[in-house]
Amino acid sequence: MxxxxxxxxxxxxxxxxxxxxxxxxxxxxxxxxxxxxxxxxxxxxxxxxxxxxxxxxxxxxxxxxxxxxxxxxxxxxxxxxxxxxxxxxxxxxxxxxxxxxxxxxxxxxxxxxxxxxxxxxxxxxxxxxxxxxxxxxxxxxxxxxxxxxxxxxxxxxxxxxxxxxxxxxxxxxxxxxxxxxxxxxxxxxxxxxxxxxxxxxxxxxxxxxxxxxxxxxxxxxxxxxxxxxxxxxxxxxxxxGRKVLLRVDKTPAQPKDMVLDVQNLEVTDGKGVKRLKGVSLNVRAGEILGIAGVAGNGQSELLEVLGGIQTATGTITVNGQEIDLTGKQSDGRSRRARGIAHVPEDRQREGLIMDFRAWENVAFGYHHEEEYNSGMLMDQAAIKADAAGKFERFDVRPDNPLLEAKNFSGGNQQKIVLAREIERNPDLLLVGQPTRGVDIGAIEFIHQRIVELRDAGKAILLVSVELEEILSLSDRIAVIFDGQIMGERLPSETDEKELGLMMAGMSGLEKKAS
Missing domain, CATH: 3.40.50.300 (P-loop containing nucleotide triphosphate hydrolases)
Known part of the structure; x- marks a missing residue:
C-alpha cells in the first residue's frame, strides 16, 4: 500500500x-x-x-x-x-x-x-x-x-x-x-x-x-x-510551559455596599430603534455581576452608557450619587473621576489608537493625572516608566512600550488595555469581553486579576459571550435579550442550557417546570 x-x-x-x-x-x-x-x-x-x-x-x-x-x-x-x-x-x-x-x-x-x-x-x-x-x-x-x-x-x-x-x-x-x-x-x-x-x-x-x-x-x-x-x-x-489552572479559583463573594444602581435605563439609536428597554440592575462592592447574552442584544449599549459614551434615559447612581445621562455634563473623563474604569468590548476601535505607541496608549484617558505631568508639559519619561512597569506586571509581549499598538497580537493589546484600567484601582470596573482572542495562559492571568479586584472590595460588571466564562467568573448572572433583562441566576443554580434558553428570549422557567 x-x-x-x-x-x-x-x-x-x-x-x-x-x-x-x-x-x-x-x-x-x-x-x-x-x-x-x-x-x-x-x-x-x-x-x-x-x-x-x-x-x-x-x-x-x-x-x-x-x-x-x-x-x-x-x-x-x-x-x-x-x-x-x-x-x-x-x-x-x-x-x-x-x-x-x-x-x-x-x-x-x-x-x-x-x-x-x-x-x-x-x-x-x-x-x-x-x-x-x-x-x-x-x-x-x-x-x-x-x-x-x-x-x-x-x-x-x-x-x-x-x-x-x-x-x-x-x-x-x-x-x-x-x-x-x-x-x-x-x-x-x-x-x-x-x-x-x-x-x-x-x-x-x-x-x-x-x-x-x-x-x-x-x-x-x-x-x-x-x-x-x-x-x-x-x-x-x-x-x-507550566501547569495552568483551567478553572477560576475564587472564594465566595462577600458583597458589601451598593456601588452601581441602574433603574429603568432606556437607549434609542439613531434609527429610532430601542436598544435598551427599561433595564434595571445593581452591583455591590466585592462582587462580579455577569451579563450573559448573544451579541447585539443591548449589552454593548449598556457598557457605553455606563462608560459615558452613549446618552440614555433612566437613572444611574454610583456610590449613591446620580450621574448625568444626557452627555451635557458627563463623558468618559467624568466617569473616570467618579471611580469608573472601562475595558471596552472592541479593543482596537475603542480601547486603543493602533498607530500610537503602546506607552501613549497606557496614558490615554488618564493623561491629565498629576503623575503624568510636569508643570505645563506631559512627563513622557514618567509615562514610559509607568508603561514599562505595567508591561512587566501584565506580561505583555514583546515587552517594549515603544512599539506601536498595532505591532502587538490581539491578546497582548488586550493586556495593555486591562493594565491601564485595572491598575487605576477603580470602584467600578466595566469589562467587556475580557478574554476575546486571548490565549489560555493570559486567560488564567486576566481572571485572577479580576477576582483580585473583587476581593479588594471593588464592584465589577462583566459582559461576555463566553458562557463558560460567565458561569465560572460571576457571582450573579443577569441575562439580556432584545434590550431587556430576562432574569437573574446564581451560577451554582443554573447551567449553559438554561442560560441559552434565556438568551434566546425564553424565561428559563420551562426547565424548572419540567
Missing part, C-alpha cells in the same frame, strides 16, 4: 520581523481529510505561519509542499490556485454587497458580471446543500449576523475550489449554538475529503473537533499529538 502524501507539509519555515523571530525552523505535516488544530499563546507565531502558507508573508527560509509537490506561494492568488482557502478572524467582506456578490468578488468568470452571478448562484445553492451552509444569497452582509457572515467566508473559499481550509479563531464572535453548528459544518467538510487547519486557543474546541493538534510556543513547534491521546491540562502545559 502506497503511503498517502500529506495535504500540507512545511519544512524548516523561519520568519523574522526585524529583531522579532516569529517562526523558528518550523516543520509540520497535515494529513488529507483531517481536522488539524494549531494552538499556542498569543504571539506564539500561529497566524504568521498560516499567513506564510496563504501567501501573505514570504518565509525567510523553508519549503512548502502541497500533496507531496514542492509549491511556491508568493501571494494569496498562488495559494488559491494551490487549493488553499483562509477564513480570517476578522472577516474580509464588503458590508453593502450581497452574499452572492461577496462570493463572486475577485473570482468573476468574465468581463460581464451577469453570467458570473448566475453561475455563482447555481454553485452556491449546491455548496449550501452539500455542506449545511444555508444563507440567503441576496441578503446584504450588513443585515446578517456574524455566524452567517462566517458561512459566507467559507462559501467564498469553497467557490474557489479550496481543498484545504484554514480557519483563524473561527468561534471568537459566535454564540455557543453557532459554534456547535460550525463544528457540524467542519465535520461535513472533512467527510467530503476536505483538509481543515483550525487555529484556536480554546481547548474545548480542540478536544471536540480535531484529529491531531500541534502546539506552538514562542515561535517554535513544541509538539504534535493525536487529540485522542492528550488532555486539556497537558495541552495547556505544552502551550505555556
Amino acid at each position: 502506497t503511503d498517502v502524501a500529506p495535504a500540507i507539509e512545511l519544512k524548516g519555515i523561519s520568519k523574522a520581523f526585524g529583531p522579532v523571530q516569529a517562526n523558528k525552523d518550523i516543520s509540520i505535516r497535515v494529513m488529507p481529510g483531517t481536522i488539524h488544530g494549531i494552538i499556542g499563546e498569543n504571539g506564539a507565531g500561529k497566524s504568521t505561519l498560516m499567513s506564510i502558507l496563504y501567501g501573505f508573508y514570504k518565509a525567510d527560509a523553508g519549503e512548502v509542499f502541497i500533496s507531496g509537490q514542492k509549491t511556491a506561494i508568493p501571494d494569496s492568488q498562488a495559494a488559491i490556485a494551490a487549493g488553499i482557502g483562509m477564513v480570517f478572524q476578522h472577516f474580509k467582506l464588503v458590508e453593502n454587497f450581497t452574499v452572492l456578490e461577496n462570493v463572486v468578488l475577485g473570482a468573476e468568470s468574465g468581463a460581464l458580471l451577469g453570467p458570473s452571478l448566475a453561475q455563482a448562484r447555481k454553485e452556491l445553492t449546491q455548496l449550501a446543500a452539500n455542506y449545511e451552509l444555508n444563507v440567503d444569497p441576496d441578503a446584504l452582509i450588513e443585515n446578517i449576523g456574524v455566524g452567517m457572515q462566517q458561512r459566507v467566508e467559507i462559501l467564498k473559499a469553497l467557490y474557489r475550489q479550496a481543498d484545504i481550509l484554514i480557519l483563524d479563531e473561527p468561534t471568537g464572535v459566535l454564540t455557543p449554538a453557532e459554534a456547535d453548528h460550525l463544528f457540524r459544518i467542519l465535520e461535513g467538510l472533512k467527510a467530503q475529503g476536505k483538509t481543515i487547519i483550525l487555529i484556536t486557543h480554546k481547548l474545548r474546541e480542540i478536544m471536540e473537533v480535531t484529529d491531531t493538534v500541534s502546539v506552538m510556543r514562542r515561535g517554535e513547534m513544541t509538539a504534535t499529538v493525536k487529540t485522542s491521546e492528550t488532555s486539556p491540562p497537558e495541552l495547556a502545559e505544552l502551550m505555556v
Whole structure:
C-alpha cells in the first residue's frame, strides 16, 4: 500500500520581523481529510505561519509542499490556485454587497458580471446543500449576523475550489449554538475529503473537533499529538510551559455596599430603534455581576452608557450619587473621576489608537493625572516608566512600550488595555469581553486579576459571550435579550442550557417546570 502524501507539509519555515523571530525552523505535516488544530499563546507565531502558507508573508527560509509537490506561494492568488482557502478572524467582506456578490468578488468568470452571478448562484445553492451552509444569497452582509457572515467566508473559499481550509479563531464572535453548528459544518467538510487547519486557543474546541493538534510556543513547534491521546491540562502545559489552572479559583463573594444602581435605563439609536428597554440592575462592592447574552442584544449599549459614551434615559447612581445621562455634563473623563474604569468590548476601535505607541496608549484617558505631568508639559519619561512597569506586571509581549499598538497580537493589546484600567484601582470596573482572542495562559492571568479586584472590595460588571466564562467568573448572572433583562441566576443554580434558553428570549422557567 502506497503511503498517502500529506495535504500540507512545511519544512524548516523561519520568519523574522526585524529583531522579532516569529517562526523558528518550523516543520509540520497535515494529513488529507483531517481536522488539524494549531494552538499556542498569543504571539506564539500561529497566524504568521498560516499567513506564510496563504501567501501573505514570504518565509525567510523553508519549503512548502502541497500533496507531496514542492509549491511556491508568493501571494494569496498562488495559494488559491494551490487549493488553499483562509477564513480570517476578522472577516474580509464588503458590508453593502450581497452574499452572492461577496462570493463572486475577485473570482468573476468574465468581463460581464451577469453570467458570473448566475453561475455563482447555481454553485452556491449546491455548496449550501452539500455542506449545511444555508444563507440567503441576496441578503446584504450588513443585515446578517456574524455566524452567517462566517458561512459566507467559507462559501467564498469553497467557490474557489479550496481543498484545504484554514480557519483563524473561527468561534471568537459566535454564540455557543453557532459554534456547535460550525463544528457540524467542519465535520461535513472533512467527510467530503476536505483538509481543515483550525487555529484556536480554546481547548474545548480542540478536544471536540480535531484529529491531531500541534502546539506552538514562542515561535517554535513544541509538539504534535493525536487529540485522542492528550488532555486539556497537558495541552495547556505544552502551550505555556507550566501547569495552568483551567478553572477560576475564587472564594465566595462577600458583597458589601451598593456601588452601581441602574433603574429603568432606556437607549434609542439613531434609527429610532430601542436598544435598551427599561433595564434595571445593581452591583455591590466585592462582587462580579455577569451579563450573559448573544451579541447585539443591548449589552454593548449598556457598557457605553455606563462608560459615558452613549446618552440614555433612566437613572444611574454610583456610590449613591446620580450621574448625568444626557452627555451635557458627563463623558468618559467624568466617569473616570467618579471611580469608573472601562475595558471596552472592541479593543482596537475603542480601547486603543493602533498607530500610537503602546506607552501613549497606557496614558490615554488618564493623561491629565498629576503623575503624568510636569508643570505645563506631559512627563513622557514618567509615562514610559509607568508603561514599562505595567508591561512587566501584565506580561505583555514583546515587552517594549515603544512599539506601536498595532505591532502587538490581539491578546497582548488586550493586556495593555486591562493594565491601564485595572491598575487605576477603580470602584467600578466595566469589562467587556475580557478574554476575546486571548490565549489560555493570559486567560488564567486576566481572571485572577479580576477576582483580585473583587476581593479588594471593588464592584465589577462583566459582559461576555463566553458562557463558560460567565458561569465560572460571576457571582450573579443577569441575562439580556432584545434590550431587556430576562432574569437573574446564581451560577451554582443554573447551567449553559438554561442560560441559552434565556438568551434566546425564553424565561428559563420551562426547565424548572419540567
